[in-house]
Amino acid sequence: MSKTWIVYGKEMRVMRRDRRLVIGVAVTSLIVLPALMGVLGRIADPAPGQGQPVAVRLVDADSLVRAIVARTPGVVLSPSGAVSIVRDGTRYTIMADRTEPRAWTAASRLQEAFDSARARIVTEELTRLGVPSRAWQPFGIEMVDTSSREGRGALLMGTLVPYLVIVLLVANAIRSLYVAVGEKEKSTLASLLVCNVPRRAIVLGKTLAIMTFAIVASALLITGMTVFANAGFSLGGGGADMTIRLSPAQIVLLLLNITSLALLISAVIMILGTFARTQREAGVYTSPLLFISIFLAVFSFSSADFGLAAHAVPILGNSLAMRETILGNLTPAHLALPMTSSLLVFAVLTWGSVRLYERETVLFRP
């Protein structure tokens, strides 16, 4: 058996036996994060008429306006309210504070109700006067959402999954930091180094263990989110009317991309953990990694076209390629670029870790 796999097997065994780690990751990935996204969805995207109605105050309004307001869902007439409708002759002004989201939404809804009522009244009057409809309505226009349930699901997943996968990969790689720094902290390093094992095998075995752990945690998250979304939960405000379905080819492409990204992140953790004396010190070094990753991952929320060059930036490119894979518009170059750059950085960092493993000033720092 290769020495790399002996080291890998030992690290995986130790991680598997860490109950707190395993339960923590399973619960977080399968339940807590999808449930939080569901709660967020409920808050961000409430069903019409749900929640407390918004109070609307009428100032000098006639009976017609009063009737329109009374029929509008989600609002209630009140002597004092967050929304005011003020009459000035035949003109009405709807007043609401834009920084109050519920009041602003109610005001928009009232505006739509007034527009609709006005159109209906005009139609009735002109029809009564015998004016042909084509004279005042030469054409009709209506906007129809042609997206499928699958398309809406893909859009949501394409936005959320890259971000969550990257953040989770980094967070879980950081959680398994002790694989890298533990030998020093627990004083087992010297006994490992006097074994007949190349430093390269130690570094690779440990890096692969960190990577496996991070990938498993991410796969659990995707599973959890898919189950929650298909069960009718609105994840992250995307609406519940959707189906999330990934083809086997999409899953393979996602896994390839995630693997290259996980290798890169694990190599970063490995080199920082090798350099640090303790987990605490390593934690200080890894904090910026989390912030940088979040910054780069957040681009998956944008629908802008970042171009080919952006795909060559590790993490950012992986994030964009994940989104494109889920949306079904991935090109070979858009996948090859981030994978190549991630693997290149992985190779350089692994070489760096091996070099650190050969430096006694790093290994036996007081």
Added chain:
Amino acid sequence: MIETRGLTKVYHSRKRGRITAVDALDLECRGGEVYALLGPNGAGKTTVLRILSTLIDPTSGSATVDGHDVATAKTAIRRLIGVVSYETGIYERMTPREIGYYVGRLNDIPDATIAQQLEYVFALLRMQEFADERTDDFSTGMKQKTVIMRALVTAPRILIFDEPTAGLDILTAKSVMDYIRLLRTDGKTILFSTHVLSEAEKLADRIGIIHRGRLIEQGTLADLQTRTGKTDLEDIFFAFVQE
């Protein structure tokens, strides 16, 4: 068996500048003997043993283990030695048997041989009862036995103990000394460092006194007594160190 000639190790510290941890050290440990490297804290004992264990390289001079140079034949030396250090820890969430297999496989030993060697070592160290228990809740004594087991699983001919009783209570320290005695009867060559005079006096065939990185004197207890005209090792030690 173990020989150093002009062995020197220099560190460079930002705060303390150039530090000569080992200074032109000539040491000779013969095959089958127990050699005690005796010296106060900071004398350079750990640095010497780390060089001989192939963990660090010397700045100058040479060191050989069974004829193999520490700078050029690390792999050959690692096949010969087992190392126990006072600061050595053990893997959590693993059993001593699993640790034994891990170390054995990393040293290219076939599983059947590891199994045989483990049974021998477990019996030698009286570890059978907890050989398959995870180390998480082990007492200090059980941990120390596991550390020694790990060094013995490769059936090394040479054992290097770096302050093996440091930080141990008196009972555990005594049992570690007993194991070293037991290993001597097993024909091993043992090089151990200590700052406890009585340990060197009771266990060692020959003693090397190290101070400020230099080997001041080496020989049997009788040799050292003759050279100083003193009978007590403590008096002998101070006689050399204060010269």
